[in-house]
Amino acid sequence: MTWGIKMVCLLALAVFASAEDGAVKLELTPEQADGFLSVEQRRLLGDWLAHPDQAWPGDDSWPALTNADDVARARAELWSMLREFRRKDPTAEELGPLPPTLAEVVAQAKDGKGGLEPGVLSLGEHRMPFVVLRKETEPVPEQGRALYFCMHGGGQNNKAEGPHSWAVNSREWQSQAGLAAQVYEGEGLFFIPRMADDRLGRWWHAHVQDAIDMVVEHGIREWNVDPNRVYLMGVSEGCYGTQILGPFMADRFGGANAMAGGVGKDVPAENLRNLAFRTDVGENDTTFNRVGLAKEFHQRMDEFKKLYGGYEHEVNVQVGKGHGIDYRPGSEWMIAHRREARPDTVVWTSRNLGGNRRSAFYWLGLSDAGIEGRIPMAARLNKDANRVDLKWPAAETEADLDEVAVRVLLDDQMLDLGKPVKIAVNGEPAFSGIPERKLETLARTLVERGDPTMAFPVEIVVEPSSPEQ
Template identity: 40%
Template sequence: MLVCSLHLQRTRFTCLPVVFAFLCTGLLSHEANAIDPAEAATAWFDKVLSGEVVLTAQPSGTDASEAPHLELSTNSQEAASEFAVTLWQAYRDAATTQGWQQQIPQPSRVGRTTSSGQSAPSTPPTQSIDIIEMESSDGQRMPCCLLQKGDKPPNGWPLFICMHGGGKYFGKEKLTDPHGWMVNSREFTTQIALARKVYQPDGMYFVPRMADDNRGRWFHQHNLELFQRLIRGCILFYDVDPNRVYITGISQGGYGTGHLAPLLADRFAAASPMAGGAEVVYENLRNLPFRSEIGEHDTMYRRIELAQKTHEKLEELHQSDPGGYSHLLSIQKGKGHGIDYSPVPNWLSEHTRNPYPQRVVWRCHEKDGFYNPHFYWLSVTEVPSSGYYHIIAEIDRETQTIEINAHQNPGGKAEEGDITANQPLSSTDLVVHLNDQLLDLDEPFVIKVNGQVQFSGIRARTPSTMARNLAIRGDLNYAFPVDIVLKLHETPQAEPAH
């Protein structure tokens, strides 16, 4: 399944009837009657966010009917950067019109936590914690709250996603109330208390409760949908820094962290499971710092054994790729399943996401029927029908070259460490998203896939591409002005310089 907006569904991009016209802010239209660019952009986002216009993974520009014709007045980094400000405000205005802010919890202010565990005065705290239910597109209801602690840093709030322990109800009969298992309710309350009184860094803390105790796992699609909605909404309305979003969890929440961090690694700045160990897709953690916090005697369900295995694998990967795979295994001596959770948020908060890593290692794999079609500056237009894709891409800015190794394994299971993806990737087109942080877009560049040149030339920056990528990714860092579609089953051709 393909994520194109906030819903986990495959969609198609229809013809857009809105005419864009861009004036002195850096944009031009071929239409005689010019309109304000901010208003035009807002109108387009309104249609996208309402579902009137839907998007596929195939970028605009491959079909002239898919998007309005937009051009920068000057094909420059400065013009693109200037337009990004207008674009973000238009996106925010459209999201406000669509009522997105009402779909996420309001922040509840709590006192700052010091190293001694005492609550120090900050912004006056709210009298109570506001708990709401977020509802997914398939009707799953997730109780949750958002806590705001301390003072906002200059670049915006860090956001900590904190998943509780517990898990799946194993009674003989199915619960009639999906929130009826007292274990998950207790662990939810405990996680709120930890976020209020134990976790020290200033920031926003999102604490969700399991949406369905009969299913009881954090990797289900409804959680993916709601977590991504929460992240987008907090960036839009609460000034969360998109480069400082963290994920952590205790016990079952630790398992969830191990599953979700590799799947959505491009969303997070760091990840840390606590009191949990599981098989994970290690390779995807190349650019995501990963810490496991676990007790020395936490042997049930092989937790410490699996945590140790994870970090052995990460160390092997780090040795072969020293620029990546930052990781830490912290074993608390004498402890079992109950450990000190306070070190983890401090460690998480030390990290900032780099949305444009020079090297990307991506195993496009499935979790509860969901494949993430985007990963940093790469996308696929079709996710695997089975198995996984294995893609390694590296940029050399000095030579203006991108080298990609792309393969597929229709029968492989990524979590089991199967690395036999030896068929050249042909089941999908591959999209390379570019900006001036990755390459000098004023100069020609070359993209090779499996040793063969797939693109050679220059591609102009376009605001329609920026708008489209922002609508899909919900993150201005990923509003790339250039998309190169590599049709891997076709004969590549060089493009002339524009």
């Protein structure tokens, strides 16, 4: 494969460390495994994991989830099975075990014993080159290490001779590796992808979304990544990618830093209610109105903050700077934040992006991700009333309401599932009762996002009720 400009310096030869010090925390203890699922049930689940779109194999003989402890035991066992199953996927080999630290790579390069070379991630018809830099000088936190997605500048060249032939993108990729190694603050794993196809360009394509999901799941499973400390950042074209993918899949990240760019009003800034988001842009970066659009993007967040609270954000207009800016301060601001996996309020405008629609967003989901048109909604947990209040503005919903249903995902951290739970849609009752914790729901939501912290035992499906006009 032709890489364009060859990665140099630290990115010379492949040497990877053992996977042992990348073990994830959610291992199955003997107490959890003892008698919870039978050998036959584990076999049936193993078959189901190979085809999770098929019918659930469970029946009345399967263990009931009667309380939070049962859910914790089931989640741990299901995660252990999913981990083993996903290790057979070709993606696991492509992403590999925990790489050596940057200091070890430098030492190996000096001794002539090797360094680190790009890997390649298969994404359907596309191939995405990448490097992973591991910056660690301190002990890894008990919850796991941070993971950063660093997207380079450049963009699209529809006249490029091949997917990785444009020197601009190759050069920008190298530059991003240098920034990750020497400029960006924070410790952990810096995943630095190269655009999969110069002729397509852009970071919002469906194959990039797939790559992020794959790397996050692999990171949790094999690299001891803390799922609440996954970060998104990018420069120039990567800035646009951060500003577009951030709102689209905000529940994946603990913070985001967009540098040297600004996006238009078609990007749903309202989705950033629970994602700490910062933009750094030069005051003289007026090409494509970058600085003006960046300001407008953050002004929209201020407007939504008045309605829903939240929206930790900052726009830093760097005085005297143009398209070239100081990239250091944004990363320092970003890493001070963590993801809240179960926020009390979720604001979500669901949309199609690059032919893909997210099936779930924090603790909300859609019954059919193939629905066309934007679907705006906002939901709030009322713990005192043991209720979920869902706002569904029909006048702003582009999809056919007869085809739309929302999945409300719950667990014992959110509401008291031992008492009647109520759900109201636009103030009208939509559900009332004691919900059933289900092993199937826990398994399906675990497979859906590959993140054990986002697996829920309860799913309640509600439809529009007296929608607001």
